[in-house]
Amino acid sequence: MSGKARRNGNGDAVTMSDIARHAGVSPMTVSRALSDPSTVSDKMRRKVEAAVRHYGYLPNRIAGSLSSKRSNVVGLIVPSFRNSLYASMIQAISDVLRANGFHLMIANSGHSLDDEEAAVSAFLAQRVCGLVLHNTTHTKQLRELVRRTGVPVIETGNLPAEPLDMAVSYSNFEAARAMTAHLGRLGYRKIGFVTLPLADNDRSRERRRGYFAALKDMGLPVDPGLVLEAAGGGFAEGAGAVVRLVQTHPKLDAAFFAGDVLAMGALLECQRRGWRVPKRIAIASFDDLDLLHHSVPAVTTLRIPREAIGRRSAELLVNRLLGAQPERLRIDLGFEIVQRDST
Amino acid sequence: MSGKARRNGNGDAVTMSDIARHAGVSPMTVSRALSDPSTVSDKMRRKVEAAVRHYGYLPNRIAGSLSSKRSNVVGLIVPSFRNSLYASMIQAISDVLRANGFHLMIANSGHSLDDEEAAVSAFLAQRVCGLVLHNTTHTKQLRELVRRTGVPVIETGNLPAEPLDMAVSYSNFEAARAMTAHLGRLGYRKIGFVTLPLADNDRSRERRRGYFAALKDMGLPVDPGLVLEAAGGGFAEGAGAVVRLVQTHPKLDAAFFAGDVLAMGALLECQRRGWRVPKRIAIASFDDLDLLHHSVPAVTTLRIPREAIGRRSAELLVNRLLGAQPERLRIDLGFEIVQRDST
DNA sequence: CTGTTAGCGCGTTCAC
């Protein structure tokens, strides 16, 4: 190692030329031996590999990206990390990317469209090769940015009418409508709806729209008083909501919660108050938190294929990055109603 | 835009020279105007800003990093994304990093030391400026890699005897010991312990060691039959474990679960079987899943300051990257016993 | 199959 200053704690790194020199080949041969070994003779390759091992050479992907104008980092933006429903999607994306030699950069928008835009800007400055956005409504600036740079983008979390590029999701509207209709079919007639915060959140609004649509389909009265907006998505909010609904509408026979934690909070509150579920009130949920399956009673819910969505998103992105033709896609992975004991 | 091929979907990007030319200044002035505006005259700065806005210029951080030998990307490796306990840490890290202009690259090791090493290698090749590892036992290669490159590293998830660099955590050993002692103080005498998988997981092993230590401290018999290893950390495993413990040890009066989901699974199973908690059996948990607070009965648990750990880790990293002197640190952020109705 | 040349788009360094 030379005596050069080591700013930034980064020891003087071994470079490709160092390896080339010590292996007695040109840098280009080293480059090829590492990135596409089949284009190099066995003898050369072995010399390179030996030198690489000996010096513990780590290729500098920064330099590689600059030179090749290609990066292998995908940017993912989720509204928040705290919600477990993002976790299985992230896991799936991460797995697929890694299997294909890509890496994942991640940021959260805090449910703010402006923060989403800022994160996209920052990612684009890092020259990510692709983006996954858990959101389908964006600022004008963001749409412009994506259009101009031409990065492949996956939108998810909802099915947009006009995707920026590729969309992989399920329909919040259809899912909420289906569950509400399911409750109707089971004979429930006065069905409350507890929504997650609606501001800047198309997913929430679509779910509420689906609820209303189903009521109309069934010829049931649409009573806005039966709709409550929970301030957050926590257990306490679910508990508070079910109490308020039941107390203001004694004839309420079912409640549909737009989030799994809300539903669980409500169920626990019913337990505490001795309200029998589903006898006194039926409870249905959106999203299949594992817990809903193990609770007493187990909770009827909408199973969203979060993992498949993540996997498919990453696969589409990888294919595109590996050369697939650009193509505007809108893939609906659907949902499933899981009938259990709470309804 | 020129007619150059646009490989990789990346439109021909506007470069700093383009901006310089259109603003009638040198590229260097653009660089300064953007990275340290105070070193440039107002007039110049305004010209640059106008051109930047007009052309929607996005600086190329890849080129910047290569040139300056500095990056603003931190790498984080967690065992898995599926566990909510990582979520609050990730959120905190992400917030602190963003506030300081850093970005987050993320990978999961799947609880494998080799995969952790592979991820670190990949991150180092991307020239991340810092690392956070949720793990304190590593392969020899990894330790060597970190030493050689000199990247700042935070280890967390446990308190290592000899940190690689900086460690921010709580002690799994002390926490498990404290909870076991707490159960003893409450009068429980036959306390079962359900551990998470022990393989390649120092955290799990430390917790079990803490449990044994407390029993010895209290002069209680140490019965290996009272320790069960759950195959996974899910509800079902917790449920299965409590049943097995109770059936094989009729006199068991308490069970301590090394994971919050395990504990919850056990509680629900007790409910299903009509075993009163804590009358028939007391239940204590490790990690304060929100749910444990809302369940009936609410579950006694160990509160680990996951968010503070994330925040502090990121702060230490940022300080170091901003010039703080390297210093081997080992910060214990402690834990807290939350006594509730299940014990 | 291998090497040479010429950048990639910035920041550092040193003149002015």
Added chain:
DNA sequence: GTGAACGCGCTAACAG
């Protein structure tokens, strides 16, 4: 306060 020259470490493109 501003600019010119140079190089970061690698790969594309072409020549041999």
